[in-house]
Amino acid sequence: MSAHRFDLARIGEGLPVAGAVPELTDAAAEGAVVVLAPPGTGKTTVVPPLVANLVAGRTLVTQPRRVAVRAAARRVASLDGSELGGPVGFTVRGQRAVGRETRLEMLTPGVLLRRLLADATLDGVDAVVLDEIHERSLDSDLLLGMLAEVRQLREDLLVVAMSATLDADAVAGLLQARTVAVPSVLHPLEVEHRPGPARLDARGVTRGFLDHLADVTAEAHARHGADALVFVPGAREVDELVRRLRARTPGTEVLPLHGRLPAAQQDRATAGRGPGDGPRIVVTTALAESSLTVPGVRLVVDAGLSREVRRDRGRDMAGLVTVSASRESIVQRAGRAARQGPGTAVRAFSPTDEARMPARSLPEIATADLTDAALLLSAWGTPGGRGLALWDAPPPEAIAQAMTALREMALTGDDDRPTALGRRVATMPVGVREARALLEGARELGDPRAAAEVVAAVSDDHRAEGADLEGLLRDLRSGRAPGTQRWRRETDRLTRIAGERSTADAAGGGAGTVLALARPERLARRVAEGSRSYLLASGTRAALPEGSTLIGRPWIAVWEVQRAEGRAADGTGAVIRLAAPVTAEEAEHLAGGLLQRRRSVRIDAQGRVVAREESSLGAIVLASTPVPATAADRAPAIAAKLREDGLDVLTWSDAARSLRARLALLHRELGDPWPAVDEATLLARLDDWLGPDLAARPRLEAVDVTTALRRLLPWAEAARLDALVPERLALPGGRSARIDYADGRPVVAVKLQDLMGAQVAPRVVDGRVPVLFHLLSPARRPLAVTDDLASFWAGPYQQVRKEMRGRYPKHAWPEDPHAPR
Template sequence: MADPHRFDLAALGAGLTVSTARDALLSAARHGAFVVTAPPGTGKTTFVPPLLANAVEGRVLVTQPRRVAVRAAARRIAQLDGSELGGPVGFSVRGEREVGPRTRIELLTPGVLLRRLLADPGLDGVDAVILDEVHERSLDGDLLLGMLAEARALRDDLVVTAMSATLDADAVARLLGGADHPAPVVDVPSPLHPLAIEYAPGDAPRLDERGVTRAHLAHLARVATAAQREDGCDALVFVPSARNVDELVRLIRDRAADIEVLPLHGRLPAREQDRATQGRRAGEPPRIVVSTALAESSLTVPGVRLVVDAGLSREVRRDRGRDMTGLVTVSASRASADQRAGRAARQGPGRAVRAYAEVDFARMPAAAAPEIASADLVDAMLLAGAWGTPGGEGLALLTPPPRAAVAQALSVLHALELTDASGRPTDLGRRIAPLPVGAREARALLEGAAMLGDARAAAEVVAAISDDHRDADADLGRMLRELRDGRGPGAARWRGETTRLARIAASDAAPRGSGSGPSAPGGSDPGPSAPGASAPGAVVALARPDWIARRTGPHDRTYLLASGTRAALPPGSALSASEWLAVWEVQRAEGRAAEGTGAVIRMAAALAEEDALAIGAGLTSDERAARIEGGRVRVRRTRRLGAILLAETPVAATPEDVGPAFAAHVRERGIDALAWRPEALALRARLALVHREIGRPWPDVDDASLLARIDDWLGPDLSRLRADASLHGIDVEAALRRLLPWPEAARLDELVPERLAVPSGSRVRIDYAGDVGARPVVAVKLQEVFGLAQTPRLVEGRVPVLFHLLSPARRPLAVTDDLASFWNGPYQQVRREMRGRYPRHPWPEDPWTAPATAKTNRAAGR
């Protein structure tokens, strides 16, 4: 850049605490990467980007976690610079860009920068990147940290800065600079204005199964109105969702028509967002701004001296068993509550009213968990694969993603044909990864446009499902009709997004020359369309083939998804007339709405059966299922789309069916379905003892382990059975011996012999088949072990034998594993009691010297 714009740092930093750290910031920047910690209100977002822009030649990129914060920060810096947006200061968000050739500072969302990095890993023309508000730990923000740490290896001149009000600065410093040379940390303290914190709990619960209760919203309206009238200043009220914002704005307006009440959330048009974030104009009365968490830290609402906080937030929760991810309303963290309260004291003394009890604050978690711990990782894993780190392996991340979530995401991407089995993008995946839309939605957009031959038809559906549009009956088709007619909420926003997506689809189709879908030279609008009734369902199915669903019965509103999840349509939904659905959103629920399934379908479209079978072809399986019924092998051929049964036909059994059928029968009935003869039970007990004492390689032979390895030890016998044979003919002892490890098996009789030689010369059977953990037992007549002092031990001396010493009538006289103690003590009592009862048998006074015998006195010649 020949004549780069210079920012007036004195003017930009006037009154900002962060400007006092100017020298420290510049010194840290010379290291190439550094971390800035600064409390809210210090002006780091306003001052640090111009500071770096003056220190480098190329462009400075600054990320903010939300679009409204991007626009607000860009406008603020440009206003202080005295320039127009798109000049020295610009911004880029999804669907909107104000950047020119003279732009030195470009603010953008993490998602936009992620995709720019994929297209240009070296960030040509960019000399510095600032990641702001990294403490929010968004999934995109965490990925950016890792990818930029790697990008610096390509460009050691690239300055990377992470900024936050509250974060683990040391962890971020190590990630950016390395464990041996962590990046420097600049801590900017802030003078604290007095802040009064009060608690104003309501009588009703804040939450129920549907989210924020109406009673709590009414309580918030009362608290906010009273506090604003009392303080006479601008107020900021925090609630968790856009719906809550709109409802609370209505309630406050109904209570106080003379107060200006403004909503602030991500679904609003940019003009309305700007109205809330620009501050009160001169001469206007104080006002109340009702906002979601986006005003918590990533942007400042000027003039606020009063905060009213509901103490709630929307967080990602994932049901991995049903593959459902969604936002749920929960108690906010204490860190969030403190951030919100601090908004009241940014520019002077303030007051924060928490509309809940102090004990509720004490019970809140200290901080919210990072999004990567619970989010759907499909988009992230496609980006990681396109970056060259399939599955995220080797990518430096503050928090490693859960292995199960990574595996599930890679499985989804492979099923969508976006990655190969190793997680590397396919041709389609490489085309989709840089697109400014999620992986599922992008696949539906491009493949849907090609399938329908109409880019706008696909774009209309994707624009509807990728935004926060809703229909009470979960009917996507009806919602689309209302949006086209301009009757649905957010119709103007939907039309703009449709046009943007249609251009993307058309521009993708044009260079490939596929002939599918219209092409629009120069990126012009592909024009309106009138898609058929099945088009929405087909496009949604392309996005989520695993959620193609079929009705479970002729008059049911319950559907079985290909993934195996069952879910119900809302009562009265017209979609229940459709046998097949393409489901986009499922939500956990209980009660009548869920029909006992535990889940409710929140967005779906009717789907033609031929489309379901064609789009779900990759999930289709054709299998033979063999079972034992009535003592014979019965075989059915089943065809399924995922978990959905399409057809089932009985067929003749073949020899190949017999083994699997009997194996399944044993798994179902348990090990006791086999005929366990004494020899088999004894061998199993011996193996169990050796495994317990030595472990590997000796096998575990409990029920679960034997069932898990049934093919290894029982498979050969099962495969030889006839279709009408019985399991009772199998030699289970011989089958078990297949599990013996070699060459260790040669020591089995040494470790756990079947019999024990006793002093009388007899070889007595050892009983191993006691309860779990019991010791081996030798039941022998007392006279046969005279003189035996040391109790024999098995399994390399680990386990003493437990002797059951018997009378001549083979009744128990004593139980001991310490023969020496028995001969020296209890034996004399036994002798006195037994001599008269069994006079024909020896009962010597000294058992140590008496010959051991199994005979009577007479037979022994005494």
């Protein structure tokens, strides 16, 4: 390894972070540092070479996006006076410029994650710098936890986490790190609001708003005569706004900047304008918000929108949606205008819109499909993240769904450890579902390139007419579809990853085969002849777009499905955006663990137990045949009936209702071990209290509910039941009255004369709960309601006595009701 040292004075000249070099050097000696530095202060330029100078081995630096990786590497190499691939190199998906002399390697978090799986000790690496971790990407969050573990094995490994805005205490705690804050040097910033028409509708960003944004940008650019950076949510909006601006600003260079552009176009936008060039406009997504600096910008125009992952857990759908950006984001975007001099930020929305924006965006781990993360965690030896210290734990339901998906794809076993296929997939530079489809698709089709073409098409943001993937592939192969060159490059890369052609195990099939291997739970069957609605194996219903060439296909494999309403969704709540046909035989062959055979039992309208043998592909019933019911079918049939229709299908006697109400009061007042008897709990514990009756009784009507409920009584305390919540209350005259617990408290309805002589209202549950009396006239009409007899006798009784003794002269209305009768 070369002893190349970076000239920090030259590299950091004029950058605020250069003033913190002595403090950063001192902190690095402790093994871990958290650097807080706003965008534009130079942390990405200065800190990596500083760290590289402090260690003997290679320093790895992560940037959240490929364009940011290349831009950062290019800038540091330029300031160092060296060529890319020399002391400074980079690695991103599909592109690598690293040599033997490389001391500083920029890379994406995904690349580093897979290196860790291949070599958990990072042999030859002495430092890792995680930049822009405030963006809370899923890969960066996982890296943070894994590197914290690696540091326990390698005390010599220096780890630096850098961010523009960050919960420093949380990250410092994970890494056991010292925090260094670099102050921002901002020039004056003027903020303007230029609201226009509605920004969003059901289909995304409105055309009217894009027109407004183009007008605002053109006017502001002409007025300020400065390089402008315009923020929109996604690549499609970038391209549409660039087209509008070129029409409105002839002679001005208008450049797009987003992740799907070829590297040369990205580099053109991030390199800054050349000598003699006029002010230009760069239209970008959020990638220029903090992880990437576009030189020379003095004007920022912000749509106030962001593209974020959202998950519909009920329909098992996840995808990017356009939402309002966070207030934290728009502050960072605006700051881009005031890094090199006074600047202006134009916000194309109102102050009211701004006030309604969330303070900050949710971390990706809270909203994303966690299938990729789940396999990485399993391969790391911490299935589901158990035992790994993470910034935020994955949501339990989402990680459980992801782990189930891995088992269904045969990527993990029943112990949640990776299978041989899972171990290979985990290290591949492509998503888990895509990698599995690529490898298994190449085997099924006997042609790695055919599988690679499908995976390349679905991995990018191509749009298929009528959701027809096979039609999209034809257009891509012929060059008619936008993005053909990008698709071909990705197909070549994936073909190399998949390996050589092999037809030995080929089973045939087409694009649908590859999709089904990636998402077997999205195999779907048409719900009815002539319908465009389909039932997915996951249980979700979705509709093909009107006019789709796939309509009429009995089976399809679905890749993309989006939530939708109205006619487009055909009443299903979702629309299929990308799919390919499969045959019924292919669906069953590709379904894997989703293909099941089971016996179902139920109680029919006449109360009889009926049974069927069913075969299903997930939620899709393939065949259902009636078979004779057996004695063993009775219990599951009755249990299923109760869970479907509720406990009211049982015959509840007055004694049973009373016992349930008494137990409910005990559980509320005393808690365990007195059992909860609400509907949900009783249904969940059917075997505990109804178990013997389910098997022994021929019909529901024959079940003795009172006896069954008594099975829930705690054995040691059962003898105290009648003492704690008695069924009857002794009255002063020697009679007794029934206590009604139905309303959640003890109630006794009794003639007023029967309580004369009682000093105070009695209490139940060891004196915790007073009895509520409904006091009645001799004709059993209501007179008063009270749970405080002493107060009643002392006050309201005298008015009742006055009114009642004339109406009922034969009954006693003593002036002193305390005296025994």
